[in-house]
Amino acid sequence: MVSGILxxxxxxxxxxxxxxxxxxxxxxxxxxxxxxxxxxxxxTRVASMGGYFGNAATILVFLIPILTMRLFxxxxxxxxxxxxxxxxxxxxxxxxxxxLAASTVLGLMLAATVPYPVILIATAEPDxxxxxxxxxxxxxxxxxxxxxxCLTSSLTKSQMVAAVxxxxxxxxxWILDWLSSAIPGTAGDLARAVSPFSHYRDFLKGIxxxxxxxxxxxxxxxxxxxxxxxxELRTWA
Numbered sequence: 001m002v003s004g005i006l007x008x009x010x011x012x013x014x015x016x017x018x019x020x021x022x023x024x025x026x027x028x029x030x031x032x033x034x035x036x037x038x039x040x041x042x043x044t045r046v047a048s049m050g051g052y053f054g055n056a057a058t059i060l061v062f063l064i065p066i067l068t069m070r071l072f073x074x075x076x077x078x079x080x081x082x083x084x085x086x087x088x089x090x091x092x093x094x095x096x097x098x099x100l101a102a103s104t105v106l107g108l109m110l111a112a113t114v115p116y117p118v119i120l121i122a123t124a125e126p127d128x129x130x131x132x133x134x135x136x137x138x139x140x141x142x143x144x145x146x147x148x149x150c151l152t153s154s155l156t157k158s159q160m161v162a163a164v165x166x167x168x169x170x171x172x173x174w175i176l177d178w179l180s181s182a183i184p185g186t187a188g189d190l191a192r193a194v195s196p197f198s199h200y201r202d203f204l205k206g207i208x209x210x211x212x213x214x215x216x217x218x219x220x221x222x223x224x225x226x227x228x229x230x231x232e233l234r235t236w237a
Contacts, residue, residue, distance in 0.1 A: 004089035008097025012071070013104055021070075022105050025063050029109050032059050037116050047124035049117060050204050053134040056113075057200060060142050061174060065166030067105060068149025071098045072231065073162040091235070092228045095150065099224060102146045110139060130206035137203025140216040144196050145170055147223035154230045173197065 016022040033056055040051035089097075120126050152165040173196050180192035192198045196219065199212045 004093040005097045005100065008089060008094050009100045009104075012098050012101030016101060016105050021066070025067055026105075026109050026112060029056075029059055029063060030112055033113055033116070041120070047120055047126040049120065049126070049131050049134060052116065053138055053204055056138055057141055057197065060138075060145055061170045062167070064106075064142065064145040064149055065152070065163045065170065068102055068146055068153050068166060069159040069163040070153070071102065071150055072154040072227075073156055073159045091231050092224075095154075095224055095228050095231060099146060099150055102149070103143055106139065106142045106146060110135060110142075127206065130204065133203045133206050133208055136208075137200050137212075140203075140213075140220075141196055141200045144216055144219045144223070147220040147227070148173075150227045151223050151230065154227045154234070 033052065036055040037049070037052045040055075044051070117126070117128075117131050120131075121128070148169050149162075149166045152169060153159075153162040155165065156162050176191045176195035177197035180188050180195055180198055182188070183191060196216070199215045202209055202212050
């Protein structure tokens with residue numbers, strides 16, 4: 001089982017690293033993130049990365065669909081999907097391998113931002129706890145975006161349609177966070193409960209709540225489960 005996942009992961013990560021797409025997305029993420037980090041730090045003069053992590057989540061909303069659009073749609077465009085699905089690996093191993101490859105790229109993007117907290121620690125005395133939990137929260141939030149992108153990529157043969165669908169799904173998640181603040185009562189509480197951004201906000205405060213971890217784990221598993229089900233339907237169609 002593990003060997004099958006690793007084989008798919010290796011194929012996908014090579015595809016990412018041999019393509020300019022991953023490097024362009026990483027560059028955009030670092031440039032925009034560096035801008036927000038420096039501007040917020042210089043304007044507030046507060047030794048905190050809360051503002052950076054808030055904006056980084058927004059940046060991922062626009063970058064993740066581009067990162068995931070090719071995962072399944074490209075296989076269909078190139079006509080290699082039938083060959084992939086006939087390999088001695090199960091559908092869920094293929095989905096998990098592709099997801100882990102995209103998660104590796106996300107991890108590299110976040111790892112490249114380590115100089116930001118290093119600069120902050122070297123020049124001031126920030127609270128390191130919220131920085132660490134914010135990195136974990138951003139990775140989990142990005143991971144849920146990647147899982148959503150896997151689903152939208154499996155729904156179409158067009159990478160462009162996959163990207164646009166991904167944007168729509170992530171923007172809907174973003175709107176849920178706005179609704180949780182705008183709508184009072186039970187409806188607002190429900191929107192808050194299902195909004196990834198609401199759960200992400202606890203990480204920015206340095207809070208590690210089991211229900212937040214469970215939420216992101218369930219969200220990722222749910223999207224990947226739907227992806228597996230959809231790919232299986234398409235292979236039998």
